[in-house]
Amino acid sequence: MEVDKGKGEAEETRKVAEADRDTVTLKSSDGKLFEVSKEAAARLSTVLAGMIAGGSIDDNGTDLKQIGSEALENVVDYCNKHANSIPSAALISSSISFNTAPFKEPEEWERKFVDRLSHDALFDLVEAANFLGMERLLDVTCHKISEMMKGKSPDQIREVFNIKNDYTKEELEEIRQELAWAFYDD
Amino acid sequence: MGDRWDRIAADIFMDILRRLPPTPRRRLRLVCPHWRSVIDDRTPATQARAMVLAFVNDGRGGRRAHVLDDLTKHGTGRARELKLPRGAGEQGVSMAGASNGLRRLRGDFVVVNPATGERLAVPPPWESPRSSTQLESEYSFMYHATQASEYSFMYHSGTGLYKIVHVPCDGAVKVFTLGDTSWRDVPVPGWASRVPSLGLASVAGATYWIAVDSFELD
Numbered sequence: 001m002e003v004d005k006g007k008g009e010a011e012e013t014r015k016v017a018e019a020d021r022d023t024v025t026l027k028s029s030d031g032k033l034f035e036v037s038k039e040a041a042a043r044l045s046t047v048l049a050g051m052i053a054g055g056s057i058d059d060n061g062t063d064l065k066q067i068g069s070e071a072l073e074n075v076v077d078y079c080n081k082h083a084n085s086i087p088s089a090a091l092i093s094s095s096i097s098f099n100t101a102p103f104k105e106p107e108e109w110e111r112k113f114v115d116r117l118s119h120d121a122l123f124d125l126v127e128a129a130n131f132l133g134m135e136r137l138l139d140v141t142c143h144k145i146s147e148m149m150k151g152k153s154p155d156q157i158r159e160v161f162n163i164k165n166d167y168t169k170e171e172l173e174e175i176r177q178e179l180a181w182a183f184y185d186d
Numbered sequence: 187m188g189d190r191w192d193r194i195a196a197d198i199f200m201d202i203l204r205r206l207p208p209t210p211r212r213r214l215r216l217v218c219p220h221w222r223s224v225i226d227d228r229t230p231a232t233q234a235r236a237m238v239l240a241f242v243n244d245g246r247g248g249r250r251a252h253v254l255d256d257l258t259k260h261g262t263g264r265a266r267e268l269k270l271p272r273g274a275g276e277q278g279v280s281m282a283g284a285s286n287g288l289r290r291l292r293g294d295f296v297v298v299n300p301a302t303g304e305r306l307a308v309p310p311p312w313e314s315p316r317s318s319t320q321l322e323s324e325y326s327f328m329y330h331a332t333q334a335s336e337y338s339f340m341y342h343s344g345t346g347l348y349k350i351v352h353v354p355c356d357g358a359v360k361v362f363t364l365g366d367t368s369w370r371d372v373p374v375p376g377w378a379s380r381v382p383s384l385g386l387a388s389v390a391g392a393t394y395w396i397a398v399d400s401f402e403l404d
Contacts, residue, residue: 123190130198142198146205154216163191163218175216 024052026076027061028069034076040083046133066131071124078113078137106140114144119161191220200228 023035042049051057064072106114114122122141129137149157158165167175191199203211203225215222350362360369 119190123194126198127193127195130195138198138201142202143205145202149202149206149214150210154214157214157217161191163221166218167216171219172216175222 024048024057025059025061026072027058027063028067028072029065030069032069032072033061034069034072036076036079037083040079044079044082044134044136046135048132064132067128068124070121071128074117074121074125075128075132075134075137081109081113082136106143110140111144114140117144196224196228199224203228 022038024038024041026034026036028034038052042052051062056062067075114125117125122144126138126141126145128134129141148160152160157163194202203214206214211225215225359372361372362369
C-alpha cells in the first residue's frame with residue numbers, strides 16, 4: 001500500500017514536470033529516445049516548432065520514423081550545442097548578414113561538429129536536417145559536402161563519393177571537347 | 187555508398203553545387219550523367235543576354251559607342267548611344283570589343299561599365315617590372331589601333347566571368363580574369379604564326395585569330 005501510494009505521487013509529479021519542462025523527447029525510427037532543448041528545437045527546426053506550437057509533441061517520445069538513431073543523435077547534439085554555445089545576439093547578427101552573403105559561413109564549432117562525421121553520417125544528417133526543416137544545419141552540412149568537392153578532379157570526386165562512372169568513353173570525350181573550347185582556371 | 191546521392195533531394199544537391207565556383211562546377215559534368223543533368227538543368231547559368239556594342243569614329247577624332255538592342259528578325263533594329271564617362275570618348279582611347287555590350291577596355295587598362303559608372307583598374311600583362319619610360323611607351327603603343335587589336339575583352343557565358351585576352355606579336359598568350367589580381371599564361375598552339383593585322387574576335391567565350399598555316403608554307 002505504502003509503495004503504491006508513493007508510486008502514484010511520483011507519477012503525479014512527473015506529469016506536472018512534463019507539462020512545463022523545457023525539453024522535448026524525440027523517438028528515432030529504431031525506437032531510441034532523445035531529449036532536446038525545447039527552445040533550441042523550436043528555434044532551429046521549423047517542423048519541430050510547428051509540432052510544439054500545435055501540441056503534437058508526445059511526452060513519451062515524438063515519433064520521427066524517417067530518422068535513424070545515429071542521425072537523430074547528431075540532430076539533438078547539434079541543437080543542444082547550439083543552445084549552449086551561441087549567444088542570441090550573435091545569432092541575430094548572423095541572420096542579418098545572411099541577406100548580404102549568399103551563404104553563411106559555419107562557426108568554428110559547427111565546422112568541428114561536421115568534420116568528425118563519417119560520410120554516411122554526414123549524408124544521413126543532411127537528410128534529417130532537410131526533413132526537420134533545419135535551415136542552419138542544412139547550410140552547415142551542405143557547406144561541408146561542397147568543401148569535400150573543392151579542388152578535386154571528376155576522377156577524385158567519383159572516388160571520394162564512390163560514384164560509378166556510367167559514361168561511355170565517347171560521351172566523356174564529347175564533354176571534354178566542350179570544356180576545352182573555353183579558357184578554364186585550374 | 188553510391189546511392190547516397192540518389193537519396194539526397196534534388197534541391198539539396200543543387201544547394202551543394204551552387205556553393206562551388208561556376209568553373210569547377212562545369213567540370214563536374216564529367217562525374218556522371220546524373221550530375222551533368224543536374225548541373226545543366228538546375229544550377230544558375232548566366233542570364234546575361236549579349237547585345238552588340240559598336241564603336242564609331244565621330245569624324246572629329248573622338249569615339250562614340252552605340253548599343254544595338256534588338257537584332258532579331260522582327261526587331262526594330264534600334265540603336266541607342268551609350269553615354270561615355272568623361273575622357274573615355276576622347277581621342278587616343280582604344281576600345282576592345284565587349285560581348286555583353288556594357289564594358290570595354292580603355293587604352294590605359296581601365297575597364298569601365300558605362301551603365302553604372304564603375305571602373306576597374308587592370309594591371310598590365312607583362313610580368314617583369316619595367317622602367318617608367320618603358321611602361322609609358324608600352325602604354326602609348328596601346329593607343330595605336332594595331333596594338334589594341336592584340337587585346338580582346340570577352341564574356342564567358344559558361345562561367346559568368348569577364349576575361350581580357352592578350353595575344354601579342356611575340357610572347358605568350360595571357361588571360362586576365364576580372365576579379366583576379368594577375369594575368370595568366372595560356373599555352374596556345376599557333377599563336378606564333380598569327381597575323382596581327384587581322385585582329386582578334388571573341389565569340390561566345392572563345393577567342394579566335396587568324397594564323398598562317400606553316401605546314402602549307404613548307
